[in-house]
Every structure is written in structure tokens, then in C-alpha cells.
Amino acid sequence: MNDEEEEEDQDLVDFLLNLKENKDLGFPFTNVEIKSVIFDILMAGTNTWNAVIEWALSEMLKNPRIMKKAQDEVRQLVFNGKGDIVDEACINQLHYLQLVVTETLRLHPSGPLNVPRENQETVVIQGYRIPAKTKVIFNSWAIGRDPNHWTDPETFYPERFLNTCTDYKGLHFQFIPFGAGRRMCPGVHYGTTIAKLVLANLLYHFDWELANGVKPQDLDMEERLGLDLRRKNDLVIIPIPYHHQAA
Numbered sequence: 001m002n003d004e005e006e007e008e009d010q011d012l013v014d015f016l017l018n019l020k021e022n023k024d025l026g027f028p029f030t031n032v033e034i035k036s037v038i039f040d041i042l043m044a045g046t047n048t049w050n051a052v053i054e055w056a057l058s059e060m061l062k063n064p065r066i067m068k069k070a071q072d073e074v075r076q077l078v079f080n081g082k083g084d085i086v087d088e089a090c091i092n093q094l095h096y097l098q099l100v101v102t103e104t105l106r107l108h109p110s111g112p113l114n115v116p117r118e119n120q121e122t123v124v125i126q127g128y129r130i131p132a133k134t135k136v137i138f139n140s141w142a143i144g145r146d147p148n149h150w151t152d153p154e155t156f157y158p159e160r161f162l163n164t165c166t167d168y169k170g171l172h173f174q175f176i177p178f179g180a181g182r183r184m185c186p187g188v189h190y191g192t193t194i195a196k197l198v199l200a201n202l203l204y205h206f207d208w209e210l211a212n213g214v215k216p217q218d219l220d221m222e223e224r225l226g227l228d229l230r231r232k233n234d235l236v237i238i239p240i241p242y243h244h245q246a247a
């Protein structure tokens with residue numbers, strides 16, 4: 001194996017071990033830091049997108065119009081292509097599902113308080129003096145529901161993101177479910193792709209009903225606040241396999 005092939009064959013752990021061996025980072029990088037990075041990625045990289053899936057399903061079950069629109073989109077696209085599985089190739093064509101995921105991140109950001117920052121110098125922002133070395137916490141949950149920026153903010157309405165360039169890539173500060181700046185989430189693309197991929201397959205293959213005769217309008221949406229934002233009570237739903245009929 002030549003050097004180039006060897007480099008391509010490296011996984012994350014190889015890469016981190018090489019960093020440790022090279023000793024040219026200018027700061028200590030030991031097994032402790034390696035374990036922290038891996039732990040960070042496993043934690044930040046799983047609890048987040050699966051919460052998006054759970055909230056998106058909850059919102060769609062509460063809003064059957066939205067569920068149907070998202071299902072029609074994915075079923076037409078995939079079945080017209082004569083496939084039976086939604087793969088990455090389809091994902092970018094699922095425009096309505098993208099709106100659903102975006103709206104889910106507005107109302108239910110998985111990391112609602114982002115990561116705290118500390119300002120190095122005293123600053124005054126809109127009349128508020130923030131002394132140097134203050135720990136500043138951004139509440140992206142509240143920002144996403146701020147009536148100064150959002151019409152009818154408590155309503156789940158994916159179409160609000162039609163014909164607007166507002167998105168979650170850290171440039172529009174009224175919507176920062178992945179944070180912003182140098183420490184914003186590095187998993188933004190991966191996280192949203194996985195969430196869409198899983199949701200698209202769940203919508204394509206199954207119809208969904210709430211268990212125990214719960215009516216859509218009665219589904220409770222209570223949140224349990226922690227480092228991540230989950231449902232307080234489990235979402236109990238019944239999958240009904242959907243059989244595609246050839247026209």
C-alpha cells in the first residue's frame with residue numbers, strides 16, 4: 001500500500017492517533033483528548049438527529065395534512081423510479097421533507113442551549129453591558145419561537161420556509177439550531193441527511209397511527225429539558241405497512 005492509499009484507508013481513530021504521534025500540535029494531545037473527541041462525536045452525533053426524527057414524526061402525526069403531503073412526495077418520487085427503498089440519491093429531491101425537517105429544528109432544536117461561550121472583552125450589545133469573561137448561553141429554542149422574527153411562532157408550518165433563504169447554516173441569527181461561528185456544529189450536513197433518510201423510509205413504507213386511540217389534536221408534545229431536547233413521554237405509534245399499487 002502506498003502513502004496515499006494508506007492515508008485514504010485511515011479512520012477517525014487512526015487519524016487521531018497520528019496526531020498524537022506527530023506531537024506538532026503545539027498543545028498536549030493524549031489518549032484522554034482522543035477519548036473525549038470520540039465520546040463527543042458519539043454523543044453529539046446520535047442523540048441529536050434521532051430527536052429530530054421523533055419530533056418530526058410527532059408533528060406530522062399531530063398535523064395529518066403535513067404527514068400526507070410528505071408521504072405523497074416520497075411515494076411518488078420513489079415509486080415512479082420503480083425503487084423500493086429511499087436512498088441518498090433521492091434525498092435532495094424531497095423538497096417538502098426538507099421543509100418539515102427545517103421546521104422541526106426551529107421548534108425543537110436538539111441542542112436548545114448550544115455550547116456556552118465566554119467573551120474575552122467587555123461589550124455592550126443593544127444596551128446590555130456584558131463584562132469580560134461572562135459565560136454567555138444562547139437559547140436557540142427561544143430564538144426559534146421569537147414572535148419578533150416568526151409569524152405565528154408556535155404553529156408547525158413547514159411552508160413558512162418556502163421562498164426564503166433563511167436556513168440553519170449559522171448565517172441567520174433568528175434560527176440557530178446548529179449554533180453559529182467557529183464552534184458551530186460540524187455535523188450539520190450529516191445530521192440532517194440521516195434524519196431525512198430515516199424519515200423518508202418510514203414515510204414511504206408505512207402509514208402511521210397514534211396508539212391507544214389518541215386523537216392527533218390530543219397528542220401531548222411536552223418536552224423534557226436536558227442537554228438535549230427530547231419528548232417527556234414516549235411517542236407510541238403503530239406502523240401499518242403500505243403496499244404500492246402499480247398504475
Ligand code: HEM
Nearest residue numbers: 044045048049110111114115178179180183184185187191
Ligand atoms: C440534527 C442533528 C444535530 C443537531 C441539531 C446538532 C446541534 C448542535 C449544536 C446546537 C451544537 C453547538 C453549536 C454552537 O454552540 O455553536 C453542536 C455542536 C457539535 N456537534 Fe452537533 N448537532 C447535530 C448533529 C451532529 C452530528 C451528526 C455530529 C457528528 C457526527 C455532531 C457533532 C458535534 C460536535 C463535535 C459539536 C461540538 C463542536 C465544537 O464545540 O466545536 N453534531 N451540535
